[in-house]
Amino acid sequence: MDIYNYNKGFELLKNRINIGELEKIEYNKEVVLAGWIINIKNIGNISFIILRDQTGDVQITIKKDIFNDLEFIKEFSLHTFIVVKGKYVKGIAKKYKEVVAEEIYLISEPADRLPIDENSYFEKRMNYRWIDLRDPKKSLIIKLTSYAVKYIREYLYNNNFIEIFSPKIISTASEGGAEVFELNYFNRKAYLAQSPQFYKQMAICSGFEKVFEIAPAFRAEPSFTSRHLTEFTSFDVEIGYISSHYDVMKVLEEIVKYTNKKIKENFEDEIKKYYNVDVFIPENIPKIKMEEVYEIIGKNNIKENGDITSEGEKILGDYVKKTYDNEFVFIIDWPWTARPFYHMKGEPMKNGMITTKSFDLLYNGLEISTGSQREHRYKILLEQIKEKGLNPDNFKYYLEFFKYGAPTMGGFGFGIARYIKQLLNIENVKEAVLIPRDPNRLEP
Ligand code: AMO
Numbered sequence: 460m461d462i463y464n465y466n467k468g469f470e471l472l473k474n475r476i477n478i479g480e481l482e483k484i485e486y487n488k489e490v491v492l493a494g495w496i497i498n499i500k501n502i503g504n505i506s507f508i509i510l511r512d513q514t515g516d517v518q519i520t521i522k523k524d525i526f527n528d529l530e531f532i533k534e535f536s537l538h539t540f541i542v543v544k545g546k547y548v549k550g551i552a553k554k555y556k557e558v559v560a561e562e563i564y565l566i567s568e569p570a571d572r573l574p575i576d577e578n579s580y581f582e583k584r585m586n587y588r589w590i591d592l593r594d595p596k597k598s599l600i601i602k603l604t605s606y607a608v609k610y611i612r613e614y615l616y617n618n619n620f621i622e623i624f625s626p627k628i629i630s631t632a633s634e635g636g637a638e639v640f641e642l643n644y645f646n647r648k649a650y651l652a653q654s655p656q657f658y659k660q661m662a663i664c665s666g667f668e669k670v671f672e673i674a675p676a677f678r679a680e681p682s683f684t685s686r687h688l689t690e691f692t693s694f695d696v697e698i699g700y701i702s703s704h705y706d707v708m709k710v711l712e713e714i715v716k717y718t719n720k721k722i723k724e725n726f727e728d729e730i731k732k733y734y735n736v737d738v739f740i741p742e743n744i745p746k747i748k749m750e751e752v753y754e755i756i757g758k759n760n761i762k763e764n765g766d767i768t769s770e771g772e773k774i775l776g777d778y779v780k781k782t783y784d785n786e787f788v789f790i791i792d793w794p795w796t797a798r799p800f801y802h803m804k805g806e807p808m809k810n811g812m813i814t815t816k817s818f819d820l821l822y823n824g825l826e827i828s829t830g831s832q833r834e835h836r837y838k839i840l841l842e843q844i845k846e847k848g849l850n851p852d853n854f855k856y857y858l859e860f861f862k863y864g865a866p867t868m869g870g871f872g873f874g875i876a877r878y879i880k881q882l883l884n885i886e887n888v889k890e891a892v893l894i895p896r897d898p899n900r901l902e903p
Pocket residue numbers: 634653654655656678680686687688689690691693695696826827828829830831870871872873874875876877888
């Protein structure tokens with residue numbers, strides 16, 4: 460067998476099916492498969508290769524009486540990429556479908572020993588992310604991200620939302636000064652967008668009633684946590700003509716319900732197999748006012764500005780699970796001190812603390828979304844900018860959007876990676892993106 464006859468190998472690829480498609484093939488038919496070798500076992504006159512493509516693994520049985528000489532197997536190592544022509548048989552192996560090989564060609568041989576396996580430490584796996592992702596448990600994360608975004612879009616298009624594409628090079632930081640990447644823009648200062656906040660609101664001022672965007676957002680967060688990336692995919696919604704932040708929460712609740720339902724319908728078995736979790740579909744998401752949340756989580760978990768710690772989020776998540784049997788909860792009516800200038804103020808707390816018409820959505824004890832009704836009245840918005848100690852000159856263009864008549868509006872930002880992390884109960888958000896970016900990582 461001349462396994463190095465590349466032309467024959469390439470020729471075979473014309474008829475290649477994927478391993479998953481064996482499902483539909485009759486026994487004793489000839490098939491062509493290709494993929495990575497993930498295991499080789501030699502027992503005298505017979506060798507077994509486990510071959511992997513994106514759709515699964517299959518056992519390739521290589522018999523001496525077919526090939527005469529099995530010396531060529533020595534050329535193979537882990538993750539050699541081969542193409543095989545053979546007969547699909549009703550094998551005796553329980554775990555794998557079986558193909559008895561008739562021709563095998565090498566497509567590409569590893570130039571070196573595999574640098575990682577599934578037990579390698581996290582940073583090393585990330586250095587070799589493409590190999591890491593050949594593991595079906597890992598690639599499921601990427602597939603689910605794709606489908607989650609598809610279902611989200613599906614819901615939004617079915618409900619008359621318009622998808623917008625706003626600039627990522629901008630002149631003003633929307634979400635606060637410290638966490639913004641600065642760049643040189645033809646000798647002027649510019650920033651990478653932390654969110655599409657200003658432009659999704661502009662779209663509402665332009666007369667679009669319901670808009671969304673799914674795009675990169677950048678945060679210069681120096682923190683090394685399991686929740687933060689410096690670049691993430693932000694799913695943003697903005698809705699006009701609303702009567703309060705409750706209208707916005709209603710939409711978010713429907714999206715989460717729809718998306719989780721679709722994911723469960725289509726991926727339940729794989730999620731169970733690899734992550735041993737059941738996908739929860741929320742019928743009704745409980746809403747708890749921040750002033751009550753303070754009582755539930757205790758003083759130690761309240762930050763100086765009225766925000767809550769990640770430990771506080773976990774405690775609340777457990778509380779909601781026990782009390783409401785729900786994996787989701789809205790924390791509503793946040794204190795003004797913990798929210799950005801563009802949130803609309805609401806009724807004060809019992810202790811007099813000023814609140815905003817805002818919410819966070821927690822999924823299994825982690826914030827996955829933040830939203831609010833926005834302040835759309837020019838004069839009040841200007842006052843709020845000053846009240847936050849910001850310079851109105853820096854918000855000149857944003858303020859202009861509200862100067863010539865504006866509807867009421869509200870919306871939210873939603874972290875896709877955090878959502879997937881919580882859905883699968885993954886340790887680190889960096890596992891939930893194709894290639895993570897953090898303060899130390901710019902490669903691969
Ligand atoms: P916020 O800053 O809370 O709100 O971001 C919205 C959501 O985006 C996700 N997220 C992140 N995910 C990974 N790494 C990060 N560093 C990171 N930062 C945020 C979270 C978060 O809930 N403009 C507002 C939204 C709005 O009011 O419409 C905003 O950006 O899941």
